[in-house]
Amino acid sequence: MSHTNELQLIENQGWDERILVCRNGKLVDTFIVVTERFVVLVDTVINPQTAVQMLDYARPHLANGRQLLVVNTHADYDHCWGNQLFAGETAVQPAPIIGSHLSPPKFQQEEAAAYLAKMKELEPEVFGEVVFTPPTLLIQDKFVINGGDLTLELLPTPGHTDDHYSLFIPEIATLLAADAAEMPYPMARTPDGLPAMRESLAKLAALPAETVLYCHAPVTAGRQLLLDNIAYFNAIEAACRAAQALPPELSDDVDVLTLVDCPWETAVPDTEAWQNVHNYYKTSGHAEQIRAMLHCLARE
Known part of the structure; x- marks a missing residue:
């Protein structure tokens, strides 16, 4: 930008x-x-x-x-x-x-x-x-x-x-x-x-x-944004725990959005402000958060 x-x-x-x-x-x-x-x-x-x-x-x-x-x-x-x-x-x-x-x-x-x-x-x-x-x-x-x-x-x-x-x-x-x-x-x-x-x-x-x-x-x-941020990471954690068969480290070319069942639309509030954020946050950024969560869960 x-x-x-x-x-x-x-x-x-x-x-x-x-x-x-x-x-x-x-x-x-x-x-x-x-x-x-x-x-x-x-x-x-x-x-x-x-x-x-x-x-x-x-x-x-x-x-x-x-x-x-x-x-x-x-x-x-x-x-x-x-x-x-x-x-x-x-x-x-x-x-x-x-x-x-x-x-x-x-x-x-x-x-x-x-x-x-x-x-x-x-x-x-x-x-x-x-x-x-x-x-x-x-x-x-x-x-x-x-x-x-x-x-x-x-x-x-x-x-x-x-x-x-x-x-x-x-x-x-x-x-x-x-x-x-x-x-x-x-x-x-x-x-x-x-x-x-x-x-x-x-x-x-x-x-x-x-x-x-x-x-x-x-x-x-x-x-409310504090609570929404907390809920977002809780949703990602739940989805990652449900995908326990996944390896803890995934290469960049692996589509984690497909492997982990946590679509953006279900992880955030169903409001116009959230659904209309820049596409990066719904895709690459969201995938990066999922990768980070998998990384952390693997070290528990």
Whole structure:
């Protein structure tokens, strides 16, 4: 997909007014949380151009002694490639960037450098100025930001990636799930991450959240999406267990959608939104989830 340098502020549709939702095209939503003590940017989008727009949306709230904080939910490009605006030699508005202790090594991987080079070549107008900038305040386990009126609980929710965090704000019963849940489903970076991802989904579903916002789902999805994601993986597990005669590792050319009786239509809600998702999620993506489940079940 092509990318855009535009970042749109989404009209509030019923969530607490201290949360601002910013949208980068069809790719990702990011969030600004305004508390008595801090203005917290949750992720920095895809480049300095989008990050500066996010900062511009936040600036009017940087008054009355409020300090700027940045949180990286994880180290994927659509969540942290705007970090350079807040740390390092290119910083325009220096601020602590809070992120997992597992994130910095990801910026040093050869695959990451190769991916950035590829993106710069394909879309220089979007990614040409990106400078890898890891988080600067590294955390492990649960971390709490005391904002005065609001408490931001940063909760480890590994699975999609091992460095993933979600945020829960108990005073307003609001969960920022990030990529721990998605429409139509989150994807673990490796098959071994699937069990952790399902545990994270269960952990988030158990929270007393009345408002749930995601980085890759409509703002109207609500907490029901957590339950639908859980039900989707439960359906895949049941189908894979029923197909016990299958070998645990299947080559890429094996049609698992035929071998495992779990058609997309029966694994998700029978609604227009779910049945009309991009065809990839119904076919190749769905098959990849089935392969990951078979991999995990074989190791029980």
